[in-house]
């Protein structure tokens with residue numbers, strides 16, 4: 001049977017150990033303050049020659065000086081961009097990205113780590129990683145960037161004696177898109193159509209100019225030219241409203257409408273934590289083993 005003294009001793013020891021563990025946990029959090037923070041990345045396809053946005057957001061931190069944003073691309077030795085201590089730090093930037101990247105310094109405090117990529121090139125396609133460290137912890141997210149060329153078509157009517165020829169033209173596409181036309185009469189009936197589409201290589205040797213003709217079209221029907229590839233889809237609608245009394249070439253109205261949509265993929269997000277995080281677990285264990 002244990003004496004009262006021994007019971008006292010063991011319960012005191014237990015209390016001390018528990019207190020030590022609690023204190024160690026608090027200190028652990030205090031010293032490192034590191035845990036994983038939420039970082040999310042997203043984007044839409046880049047259009048060759050234009051500016052693209054690689055989107056990235058993180059849990060905001062009021063301490064600007066502690067925020068480090070690093071953009072890296074799989075297969076590229078240097079960094080894409082680094083932002084630290086409130087400004088760009090481009091010593092480790094890969095030459096491929098020189099002069100083409102922007103992080104929005106005034107937006108960083110609000111949790112915006114997005115990167116603007118200028119003069120997008122076909123070769124910019126790939127996997128990018130946005131890593132963010134703040135005083136609260138760190139995290140990273142990955143996105144897949146796709147590049148190509150896409151543009152809104154222009155639809156026009158060429159009127160000859162026999163009827164209307166529709167003309168759909170878009171200046172820049174890559175990869176080579178498919179073109180098809182749909183046609184609906186006022187009654188909603190689908191009309192037959194035979195288009196003549198051609199592609200012409202633009203001077204920069206990558207993108208194609210797309211031209212498609214649709215002959216012998218009917219008045220009062222809506223025709224849609226659809227240009228589509230793996231990264232974008234564009235449509236151009238046209239309707240020629242003609243009076244049946246005056247079939248003269250000038251007596252008709254044209255209604256037009258165009259749209260351009262990019263094909264978005266789901267982006268994957270991953271969260272990771274710094275090695276510093278282990279302090280949180282190690283410290284209490286060290287104290288307990290004293």
Ligand SMILES: *[C@@H]1O[C@H](CO)[C@@H](O)[C@H](O)[C@H]1NC(C)=O
Pocket residue numbers: 055056057104107112114
């Ligand atoms: C980040 O800031 C830029 C520049 O103001 C803006 O275009 C972009 O939409 C912002 N992104 C997010 C996710 O807020």
Ligand SMILES: *[C@@H]1O[C@H](CO)[C@@H](O)[C@H](O)[C@H]1NC(C)=O
Pocket residue numbers: 194195196215
């Ligand atoms: C398509 O265009 C080619 C070349 O301009 C021409 O030879 C051909 O007859 C056209 N076909 C149709 C269906 O208009």
Ligand SMILES: *[C@@H]1O[C@H](CO)[C@@H](O)[C@H](O)[C@H]1NC(C)=O
Pocket residue numbers: 203204205
């Ligand atoms: C375009 O490509 C062709 C063949 O691939 C090449 O001969 C030509 O020099 C290129 N032109 C330009 C402007 O790059």
Ligand SMILES: *[C@@H]1O[C@H](CO)[C@@H](O)[C@H](O)[C@H]1NC(C)=O
Pocket residue numbers: 241242243251252253
């Ligand atoms: C074309 O539109 C004008 C003004 O909207 C209208 O006055 C005219 O009757 C229309 N013509 C036809 C053929 O629909």
Ligand SMILES: *[C@@H]1O[C@H](CO)[C@@H](O)[C@H](O)[C@H]1NC(C)=O
Pocket residue numbers: 219220241242243244245
């Ligand atoms: C086209 O529609 C207009 C008014 O919507 C009508 O006046 C005209 O007769 C129609 N023309 C043809 C060729 O059906």
